[in-house]
Amino acid sequence: MPTDILAVRVRPGEIRLARVDGNAHLRDFAVYRTALADGSGQVGGIYLGRVKKVVPALEASFIDLGLDRNGFLGLAEARPQQHMGGKSAGDRISDHMHEGQNILVQVLAAARDDKGSKITRRLSIAGAHCILTPGDPGVRLSKRIKDDTERNRLRTMVVGKLADDLGCVVRSCAIDVSEDVMMREIKLLQAHWQDLQARAKDTQPPSFLSGEDTPPVQFLSESGFSGLAKVVIDDPALTKAVEAELHALGMVPPGGVVRHPSGRDIFDEYGVADAVAGVLDPVVRLKSGGSLIIEETKALTSIDINAGGAAAAQNSTRGQDLAMATNIEAVWETARQIRLRNLAGLIVLDLMPVRGQDAVGKIVNTLKKALSHDPTGPQVLGTTKGGLLEITRPRRRAPLSHILHGPCSTCGGNDASSALTVGLAGLDRVLAEVWASPALIPALRTNPNVVNALKSDGVEALFDIEIKLGQSLDLIADENMPAGTFQVEATKDHA
Missing domain, CATH: 3.40.630 (Aminopeptidase)
Structure with a gap:
């Protein structure tokens, strides 16, 4: 019987997800920054890029994705699917592209430190049970599916159901899935690919074309749906979006997708607040x-x-x-x-x-x-x-330490990313104070680095909280405030 609960905590600028087992034990955790505009590229995101520079000495090219840094496309990932011949193929990067060319690519790894995003032409569109592979026909099954009878059942289910230029990788979580669920998912993935192709024709590069699902569905697609009893979210809009996505996939858990009532922190409710606070x-x-x-x-x-x-x-x-x-x-x-x-x-x-x-x-x-x-x-x-x-x-998303502490966490630096983490925590506290005292008109006092981070990378989160407050939020840059600290103050009360 499924016992896991996915608790989703939504705050200005970020979404935190905690997978909790039946004993209130934290099993998995992730943070998705909705505020961060760092130009690193969303892993899994598909872009219509333009070849900025071909570098024969590196057997690579740099692709303009419209981000802060150009994406890096090596020869192995630059070959069209039908020419994937490995190191012995004998071709050169210049055989496959030229400067100024428009090209569809997908982000494999986000930009880190001084390196741009690692990208590929080998596109894939992931679903809950299978992964669509445009330009790479054929049906392949996960090695984790060991039973021969089940492998044959799944292969028979999928073969002949795809367009000629499409392939499919059946994931291990497809074990025992019904044919109706699998066919519904394949139909959705093919429709998504057709829509993406149509938008690519009508778009000027560089342009972002397609990303992943909502963070909770993306998280579940990565961590697995098996054992999931219900999803609980403390934001009404995201609750509706996740419910719609899971319904379309045929993956609504037994307990459904439920909105958590305001009044108590969702992580406190499920007994993992301390575990989340100490996760790093x-x-x-x-x-x-x-x-x-x-x-x-x-x-x-x-x-x-x-x-x-x-x-x-x-x-x-x-x-x-x-x-x-x-x-x-x-x-x-x-x-x-x-x-x-x-x-x-x-x-x-x-x-x-x-x-x-x-x-x-x-x-x-x-x-x-x-x-x-x-x-x-x-x-x-x-x-x-x-x-x-x-x-x-394998590296799929950025390490949690990079999201919360910044890429220089090991050297003790107070970079913009760690300042952003402090700033978002400050915005969270502002909301909590206002919920507790609705008459309060708050101000946030913090270190100037934190204020700068909120006004740059965190500007969307700042707009979000101001919409919730119904007024602008006064940010007080105080050089006497130690890095990593903040204070919520009352500017004035309603008369």
Whole structure:
């Protein structure tokens, strides 16, 4: 019986989503910034771009997407679908495009640091159960669908239902799905592709053509619908939009899509407010008394298992048993933290020392099992000679730390993104104060960096809250306010 609840908290500039199990345990978490106008490119977004520059020395081109930085299109992603021949194809980037050419592309990875978005010509349109692949005909099934009978059923269901130039990848969450649901989804995806093509013909580049679904539906498409009991949202407009999208997909959960009544914070209601507040804490406590120490850098993420109560007498039999138990507990929590923080790239886990390859093998197999339900498909590479356990995970969205703290979180900088996080928290507090005291006419006092962030990247959030307040919000730039702090003040009360 499904028990998971997706709690969606909507505030000016951002949407926070917490997937909570039946025991009020935070299973998955994401933040979508609706305010951020950083020009990084929406992952999955499809653009009509213009080839700005072809660079033969790099076997790549730079595509103007209308963003702050041009997108990067390497040779492997520049080939049309029918010419995907790998490294031995013998072609050059100039064989496939020229400067000034209009081109349909999709964002694979958002811009980071000083690098533009990574893009591809290999377009894909994702649904709940399958992924449409324009220009790449054929039906392929997820390797996670193991049962031969089910694979044959799904293949038979889809073959012959697509236009000649379209292909389809059937996702693992399609197991046991009915033919009616699958056909409805394929029809919707094909209609979306036809609409996108029509808009591309009538649009001048550079132009954004198509993005993902609403954040809750996008989140569920990535994390999976299995086990979901209901969706609860504290915003009426988003509630209606999500309900319509899930109904169209035939994926409305048993408990439906419900609006959360105002008056109590939705994360408090479902018992995960503290877990959400501490989701990026560098130290994660384990029940055994040990802990994980998580540090993100540009090159990799390191996760150190701190022994805690298992530190004493590690060379003794009891010490080895404690070390083994702590390692096993730690790898389960590591898998959970990887998803909560959306860690990607190379992840290195520093295990507590254990004796023998059998013990190490048990830890590795436990980690593989813990990661097996991660929809991104992380890979456990094994252990190094130094006893480090290596993991790689594909990068789909920005790490949570980049969204909340900014890309310089590891160097302690107060960049515009982290200032924006503080500013959005301030706007959230303003709303809470006004709801508690409707007669209040508020002002927000904070550091000048935060004010600047709200007036630039956060300007849409600022407009949003002013609409809700029915008046402009006075922002007071106070150089004496420490970075990361704010204060809601009353400017005057209604007479």
